[in-house]
Amino acid sequence: MVETLAPRAETAPFLEAAAALLGAKGFTTDPETIAPWLTDWRQRFTGRALGMASPASTEEVAGLVRLCAAHNVPIVPQGGNSGMSGGATPDETGHAVVLSLRRMNALRVVDTATRSATCEAGVILQVLHEAAEAKGLRFPLSLGGKGSATVGGLISTNAGGTQVLRHGSMRALVLGLEAVMPDGTVFNQLVPLKKDNRGFDLKQLLIGSEGTLGVVTAATLKLEPAVAAREVLWAGTQSLPKARELLLLAERLAGQALEGFEVMPQHSLDAVRDYLPGARQPLAEDHPWHVLIELVADADGAERLPELAQSVLEEAFEAGLIDDATMAANETQAEAFWNLRETIAPAERALGPAVQHDISVPVEKMPAFVEEAVPLLEAQWPGTRAIGFGHLGDGNIHFHVIAPQGADRATWEAGDGKAISRQVHDMVTAWGGSISAEHGIGQLKRDELARLGDPVALAMLRQIKQALDPKGLMNPGKLI
Amino acid sequence: MVETLAPRAETAPFLEAAAALLGAKGFTTDPETIAPWLTDWRQRFTGRALGMASPASTEEVAGLVRLCAAHNVPIVPQGGNSGMSGGATPDETGHAVVLSLRRMNALRVVDTATRSATCEAGVILQVLHEAAEAKGLRFPLSLGGKGSATVGGLISTNAGGTQVLRHGSMRALVLGLEAVMPDGTVFNQLVPLKKDNRGFDLKQLLIGSEGTLGVVTAATLKLEPAVAAREVLWAGTQSLPKARELLLLAERLAGQALEGFEVMPQHSLDAVRDYLPGARQPLAEDHPWHVLIELVADADGAERLPELAQSVLEEAFEAGLIDDATMAANETQAEAFWNLRETIAPAERALGPAVQHDISVPVEKMPAFVEEAVPLLEAQWPGTRAIGFGHLGDGNIHFHVIAPQGADRATWEAGDGKAISRQVHDMVTAWGGSISAEHGIGQLKRDELARLGDPVALAMLRQIKQALDPKGLMNPGKLI
Numbered sequence: 001m002v003e004t005l006a007p008r009a010e011t012a013p014f015l016e017a018a019a020a021l022l023g024a025k026g027f028t029t030d031p032e033t034i035a036p037w038l039t040d041w042r043q044r045f046t047g048r049a050l051g052m053a054s055p056a057s058t059e060e061v062a063g064l065v066r067l068c069a070a071h072n073v074p075i076v077p078q079g080g081n082s083g084m085s086g087g088a089t090p091d092e093t094g095h096a097v098v099l100s101l102r103r104m105n106a107l108r109v110v111d112t113a114t115r116s117a118t119c120e121a122g123v124i125l126q127v128l129h130e131a132a133e134a135k136g137l138r139f140p141l142s143l144g145g146k147g148s149a150t151v152g153g154l155i156s157t158n159a160g161g162t163q164v165l166r167h168g169s170m171r172a173l174v175l176g177l178e179a180v181m182p183d184g185t186v187f188n189q190l191v192p193l194k195k196d197n198r199g200f201d202l203k204q205l206l207i208g209s210e211g212t213l214g215v216v217t218a219a220t221l222k223l224e225p226a227v228a229a230r231e232v233l234w235a236g237t238q239s240l241p242k243a244r245e246l247l248l249l250a251e252r253l254a255g256q257a258l259e260g261f262e263v264m265p266q267h268s269l270d271a272v273r274d275y276l277p278g279a280r281q282p283l284a285e286d287h288p289w290h291v292l293i294e295l296v297a298d299a300d301g302a303e304r305l306p307e308l309a310q311s312v313l314e315e316a317f318e319a320g321l322i323d324d325a326t327m328a329a330n331e332t333q334a335e336a337f338w339n340l341r342e343t344i345a346p347a348e349r350a351l352g353p354a355v356q357h358d359i360s361v362p363v364e365k366m367p368a369f370v371e372e373a374v375p376l377l378e379a380q381w382p383g384t385r386a387i388g389f390g391h392l393g394d395g396n397i398h399f400h401v402i403a404p405q406g407a408d409r410a411t412w413e414a415g416d417g418k419a420i421s422r423q424v425h426d427m428v429t430a431w432g433g434s435i436s437a438e439h440g441i442g443q444l445k446r447d448e449l450a451r452l453g454d455p456v457a458l459a460m461l462r463q464i465k466q467a468l469d470p471k472g473l474m475n476p477g478k479l480i
Numbered sequence: 481m482v483e484t485l486a487p488r489a490e491t492a493p494f495l496e497a498a499a500a501l502l503g504a505k506g507f508t509t510d511p512e513t514i515a516p517w518l519t520d521w522r523q524r525f526t527g528r529a530l531g532m533a534s535p536a537s538t539e540e541v542a543g544l545v546r547l548c549a550a551h552n553v554p555i556v557p558q559g560g561n562s563g564m565s566g567g568a569t570p571d572e573t574g575h576a577v578v579l580s581l582r583r584m585n586a587l588r589v590v591d592t593a594t595r596s597a598t599c600e601a602g603v604i605l606q607v608l609h610e611a612a613e614a615k616g617l618r619f620p621l622s623l624g625g626k627g628s629a630t631v632g633g634l635i636s637t638n639a640g641g642t643q644v645l646r647h648g649s650m651r652a653l654v655l656g657l658e659a660v661m662p663d664g665t666v667f668n669q670l671v672p673l674k675k676d677n678r679g680f681d682l683k684q685l686l687i688g689s690e691g692t693l694g695v696v697t698a699a700t701l702k703l704e705p706a707v708a709a710r711e712v713l714w715a716g717t718q719s720l721p722k723a724r725e726l727l728l729l730a731e732r733l734a735g736q737a738l739e740g741f742e743v744m745p746q747h748s749l750d751a752v753r754d755y756l757p758g759a760r761q762p763l764a765e766d767h768p769w770h771v772l773i774e775l776v777a778d779a780d781g782a783e784r785l786p787e788l789a790q791s792v793l794e795e796a797f798e799a800g801l802i803d804d805a806t807m808a809a810n811e812t813q814a815e816a817f818w819n820l821r822e823t824i825a826p827a828e829r830a831l832g833p834a835v836q837h838d839i840s841v842p843v844e845k846m847p848a849f850v851e852e853a854v855p856l857l858e859a860q861w862p863g864t865r866a867i868g869f870g871h872l873g874d875g876n877i878h879f880h881v882i883a884p885q886g887a888d889r890a891t892w893e894a895g896d897g898k899a900i901s902r903q904v905h906d907m908v909t910a911w912g913g914s915i916s917a918e919h920g921i922g923q924l925k926r927d928e929l930a931r932l933g934d935p936v937a938l939a940m941l942r943q944i945k946q947a948l949d950p951k952g953l954m955n956p957g958k959l960i
Contacts, residue, residue, distance in 0.1 A: 158677050185936045195917040199941045205682040315652040360675045382862045394674040437675040456665045461679045467947030
């Protein structure tokens with residue numbers, strides 16, 4: 001599958017200049033070295049590339065971007081290559097250079113006084129977690145790909161995860177940003193100001209722009225005090241509306257202590273038990289829906305946390321919102337609870353062909369949306385199974401529709417699967433929701449965004465893209 | 481001073497069409513009606529206008545903007561006309577129309593379940609406060625002009641205030657936004673999604689853009705639960721570095737309960753006592769610096785709040801950070817403490833000519849900045865007095881330099897005053913700070929931004945402005 005193009009005649013001067021600029025460690029056209037980075041981790045997209053640049057500094061990134069601008073070479077920025085929408089995979093023309101930020105992995109400062117970390121774009125999320133922990137702090141964003149996802153990729157895709165409920169997505173955690181713009185100049189707002197009203201918020205514009213406006217090279221990130229205690233609760237409930245009532249109850253009782261609120265249907269739990277050797281569901285019986293709740297406290301509130309957790313469950317029982325519940329007895333069990341939740345995605349994928357949708361609607365509408373969408377889709381495509389799981393507290397559900405037993409993957413995904421996705425996206429749009437809650441648009445959903453996006457917003461996206469990247473060299477074919 | 485231009489021959493068709501579109505209540509060219517809105521409340525800028533439009537709906541705003549686009553008529557959006565930088569005052573050409581949003585003052589919903597309020601741009605901040613309170617909620621942003629400032633103006637200027645420390649500025653409190661774009665189309669993200677990754681964050685781009693990219697017509701705002709208790713503390717300290725240590729101590733002990741942290745020098749308090757009949761300073765003796773701290777709690781933490789407040793003061797005494805302190809005995813006293821703080825600006829202005837600077841530097845550097853800047857400026861311009869007061873917790877100080885006794889206002893402000901402002905802005909920039917922390921750029925600081933702004937950021941601002949408003953009709957002469 002390695003199909004790196006033989007360099008076209010006119011690309012030779014660019015390749016020579018790039019090699020001269022970045023050296024052997026910083027630039028390669030070797031097909032075997034590049035190959036792993038031409039396919040996204042979900043293996044949905046494979047592209048080709050002129051070469052792969054791995055600069056070691058912001059200056060080298062800027063130099064490369066200027067070189068690309070001079071030679072009209074498109075740039076595909078890439079972090080851990082663990083994105084969900086093919087946003088870091090080049091197209092099949094082979095005209096682009098992959099710009100890997102992985103060598104820029106210096107974690108410059110973890111500062112307890114300002115509760116912040118300043119690091120280069122290539123720092124891996126897990127490394128950041130560990131560095132923060134070592135200083136009694138934490139970075140309150142985590143997700144399945146934390147062992148490969150980089151800070152730059154997380155910023156470029158405005159990544160979410162299971163702590164958005166309390167801490168917001170990546171957008172809320174970036175205090176300062178450095179990026180190389182399409183003309184090779186460096187946008188530098190790395191030193192954070194808590195207040196700065198000097199015009200449009202360019203930092204927020206770059207966050208979530210998926211490399212189409214510039215290349216994130218470094219960031220200053222917000223850290224929080226480490227938690228002194230946590231309680232992980234598991235409850236079984238009859239319906240999503242009841243789960244939503246439980247969320248409101250937990251918000252009312254626990255306030256800032258409520259950090260995670262995830263839902264999953266029995267079907268997902270069954271899939272996990274089939275997939276994960278030795279996995280046990282926390283409750284004795286099956287329930288239509290399961291809820292995972294995480295409560296946390298700092299030193300001041302640690303003592304009262306178990307009591308608070310008990311009162312959430314007691315009030316929920318009294319109000320008839322849940323039928324059974326348990327609390328993790330220790331950290332090992334807490335981790336086991338979370339592991340069940342985090343294994344849903346691979347477990348569901350192992351069941352066979354399916355189409356996945358990362359959707360959001362206004363939080364209060366999500367139960368009704370799922371209750372309407374599931375029977376409608378299953379009736380329209382007999383034999384399919386529709387399930388939603390995930391971040392109910394954010395109005396964000398991962399909504400999967402599983403192919404009928406025995407369906408051929410390629411045929412089904414290209415046919416019914418595609419039609420189902422369009423139908424799901426149509427419904428979400430009609431409900432005032434988003435076809436990409438946290439995974440971004442990339443190349444996976446670009447056509448759907450063009451089809452369903454608000455024309456006024458789409459026009460603004462295109463105008464801004466055209467203004468900042470008039471040559472269209474930054475991550476072409478992504479987002480817009 | 482009313483100098484509304486006689487309509488130029490070619491503007492007649494526009495004026496006729498605007499009158500037909502908006503009716504007598506919605507459009508006027510009457511000089512007396514318009515006059516109060518042609519001068520900003522600080523009376524620093526006076527402009528002229530073709531007429532004043534007061535549309536009653538988003539559709540009427542859109543219609544007017546289309547009309548202006550067709551006739552090349554510039555638009556100056558205006559809320560409560562209480563901005564600090566002349567951002568809502570037209571220029572002197574008289575070519576523009578003032579677009580008042582004050583008639584659009586419907587507060588559509590205050591929703592306790594989603595803790596949000598949806599309202600039109602013309603809703604006055606105090607009205608929003610009262611509506612939230614009536615439902616057991618609060619909107620956690622307040623400032624001196626709350627009786628006139630509108631939601632649209634607060635959003636367009638990304639207003640701050642005394643609660644930014646905990647809740648962020650306006651930017652953090654806007655969940656949904658509706659705006660009319662320069663071509664008269666309506667950008668509608670009024671229904672909030674907690675997660676939405678469909679491209680660049682256009683909502684954040686519009687917030688703080690000072691009407692140069694579009695006209696904010698409505699918003700959905702974040703509300704918080706009403707506080708069940710508060711403690712307002714007043715302490716005297718020797719220096720700003722000690723005040724900063726006290727801030728860190730309060731953050732450590734009080735966490736989320738810390739909602740306000742304001743500093744002021746004795747000079748400011750003296751000015752308030754001279755200005756405000758019957759004002760008494762909370763402590764018996766003078767101190768070089770005074771600190772006002774507000775701690776709040778919900779029902780769960782209300783009981784422990786007095787004890788928490790006591791422990792902050794006790795630890796601060798023990799650490800040698802403060803020399804005297806008191807706690808407000810009741811709400812009346814708490815309000816009196818805050819009233820001292822809020823009276824500083826008018827009291828300082830009453831002392832005579834001065835130049836004011838709304839500056840920020842990284843929070844941890846602010847004490848050193850003030851300690852360097854004050855003696856330097858007072859030495860360079862003998863007879864002046866430099867004072868800083870305000871939001872130390874945000875790294876944001878209102879830095880005033882008062883003219884020598886007996887100086888002629890006009891002469892001094894145009895001469896030494898201007899030179900001092902340049903010097904202050906030069907220093908702030910050298911320290912990595914902002915020449916506008918919370919007041920915006922408007923027309924007051926436009927030249928200074930052009931002089932001192934990062935060229936890369938300035939280029940981006942201009943490119944985006946040009947892309948979204950190619951005719952340059954939206955609030956010309958402001959910001960960029």
